[in-house]
Amino acid sequence: MNAIVAVTADWGIGLKGDLLINEKADMRHFVEHTRGATVVMGDRTLASFPGGRPLKGRRNVVLTIDPELVAPACAEGTSCEIVYSIEEALATVAGDDPSRVWAIGGASVYRQLLPYCTYAYITKFDVTLPADVYFPDLDADPQWHVIEEGASHYTQDGVRYRFLTYENDAPVACA
Numbered sequence: 001m002n003a004i005v006a007v008t009a010d011w012g013i014g015l016k017g018d019l020l021i022n023e024k025a026d027m028r029h030f031v032e033h034t035r036g037a038t039v040v041m042g043d044r045t046l047a048s049f050p051g052g053r054p055l056k057g058r059r060n061v062v063l064t065i066d067p068e069l070v071a072p073a074c075a076e077g078t079s080c081e082i083v084y085s086i087e088e089a090l091a092t093v094a095g096d097d098p099s100r101v102w103a104i105g106g107a108s109v110y111r112q113l114l115p116y117c118t119y120a121y122i123t124k125f126d127v128t129l130p131a132d133v134y135f136p137d138l139d140a141d142p143q144w145h146v147i148e149e150g151a152s153h154y155t156q157d158g159v160r161y162r163f164l165t166y167e168n169d170a171p172v173a174c175a
């Protein structure tokens with residue numbers, strides 16, 4: 001399994017249920033990596049998508065403690081499954097190619113699934129913004145190392161960002 005996330009300089013990822021930065025190139029990067037794959041998320045992240053709909057063309061696995069949550073209707077080529085624990089999420093994706101399973105947030109799900117992730121694809125924006133949810137600081141974790149650092153890009157507002165890949169020295173096996 002891998003993780004994919006966009007963070008600000010202090011690893012902020014969201015505020016009041018929304019993303020901190022909407023950058024088209026970052027959205028394209030997310031879509032290119034996750035298209036046709038399995039994405040695992042918390043129910044608040046699902047709720048943050050347009051219309052609260054699962055991501056098209058992917059197998060959506062949604063973690064919740066809410067017994068009333070019903071999987072929304074899905075477009076063709078899309079599925080959405082509700083699971084109630086990390087163990088159930090891991091069992092649900094166990095048959096998938098691990099390189100095609102993505103932890104996509106939010107903060108609580110990243111925290112719980114990072115130990116199982118081999119790579120973390122991080123879009124890092126060189127700006128600090130008010131946030132109420134954070135990704136773990138991988139630079140402070142000796143188990144994680146940057147293995148690829150892309151060129152600098154700039155948002156329309158002139159904020160520098162880069163696509164970084166971190167590798168986990170000792171991922172826990174999913175099965």
Ligand SMILES: NC(=O)c1ccc[n+]([C@@H]2O[C@H](COP(=O)([O-])OP(=O)(O)OC[C@H]3O[C@@H](n4cnc5c(N)ncnc54)[C@H](OP(=O)(O)O)[C@@H]3O)[C@@H](O)[C@H]2O)c1
Pocket residue numbers: 004005006007012013014015016017018019020041042043044045046048063064065083084085086104105106107108109110112133
């Ligand atoms: N920058 C990015 O790339 C990015 C990506 C995704 C999301 N986000 C942002 O992150 C924020 C949402 O993150 P969040 O942490 O608030 O919410 P979240 O992780 O999306 O969802 C939390 C929900 O998932 C449930 N859940 C988590 N682990 C569970 C488990 N083991 N078993 C059962 N249910 C479980 C939680 O239940 P409990 O109540 O028990 O915790 C809670 O109801 C939004 O602002 C969103 O925009 C940013």
